[in-house]
Amino acid sequence: MEIYLETERLVLRRFTADDADLLIELDSDPAVMRYLSGGEATAPEVVRDRHLPYIIAGYEKHPGLGLFAAHERDGGAFVGWFHLRPEPDGPLDEAELGYRLRQASWGKGYATEGSQALLQKGFAELGLCAIWAATMAMNSGSRRVMEKLSMSLTGTLPTPDDMMTVEGAEHGGVRYEITKERWEQR
Numbered sequence: 001m002e003i004y005l006e007t008e009r010l011v012l013r014r015f016t017a018d019d020a021d022l023l024i025e026l027d028s029d030p031a032v033m034r035y036l037s038g039g040e041a042t043a044p045e046v047v048r049d050r051h052l053p054y055i056i057a058g059y060e061k062h063p064g065l066g067l068f069a070a071h072e073r074d075g076g077a078f079v080g081w082f083h084l085r086p087e088p089d090g091p092l093d094e095a096e097l098g099y100r101l102r103q104a105s106w107g108k109g110y111a112t113e114g115s116q117a118l119l120q121k122g123f124a125e126l127g128l129c130a131i132w133a134a135t136m137a138m139n140s141g142s143r144r145v146m147e148k149l150s151m152s153l154t155g156t157l158p159t160p161d162d163m164m165t166v167e168g169a170e171h172g173g174v175r176y177e178i179t180k181e182r183w184e185q186r
């Protein structure tokens with residue numbers, strides 16, 4: 001297992017080709033997918049043939065960045081994933097933070113804990129100067145995580161065409177950001 005980082009309660013590691021079932025199970029919970037697909041599960045073949053190969057290829061393309069599996073240090077239960085990665089054609093010193101956790105892991109502070117460690121690594125070790133995150137305006141839990149990370153609301157976003165049927169689509173999305181300077185001063 002290739003450990004990416006450790007926090008007080010979590011271990012983040014690279015995904016491997018054997019991890020499709022973890023991702024399929026995560027994306028099959030309507031509550032997890034509520035503000036992503038409107039609750040619809042991701043098709044297993046899409047996870048196997050597109051998502052997982054893309055995640056694994058990303059480790060080579062952008063060393064140090066990517067999407068990582070999170071497990072509890074105590075017992076090893078799969079918690080979900082976090083990502084820190086540049087936009088496809090964006091600057092390499094900026095990255096997007098993201099997270100998707102199993103419902104059983106919600107409400108324990110894990111999203112905040114994993115994200116804090118990623119921001120620290122991104123700014124202190126990976127040379128990032130800004131980290132941003134986006135979510136549906138209605139996704140209060142995700143917004144709260146961004147606020148607890150000292151990220152600032154920097155703008156609103158239109159709902160992507162393929163998310164127009166998601167609950168709250170009419171309210172659009174929000175973008176939060178934090179600079180290295182702000183992170184160090186928080």
Ligand SMILES: CC(C)(COP(=O)(O)OP(=O)(O)OC[C@H]1O[C@@H](n2cnc3c(N)ncnc32)[C@H](O)[C@@H]1OP(=O)(O)O)[C@@H](O)C(=O)NCCC(=O)NCCS
Pocket residue numbers: 031032033035080099100101102105106107108109110111112113134135136139140141142144145
């Ligand atoms: C959003 C998500 C990552 C939060 O994970 P988590 O580990 O429960 O988050 P944390 O415990 O670190 O913090 C959540 C905060 O939001 C608050 N919160 C959670 N749900 C909320 C809601 N519906 N309304 C308002 N606040 C909410 C919590 O009370 C907590 O704040 P607090 O510490 O001030 O009490 C998790 O629910 C998830 O994976 N959801 C499904 C996928 C998703 O929506 N991902 C984000 C897409 S951009």
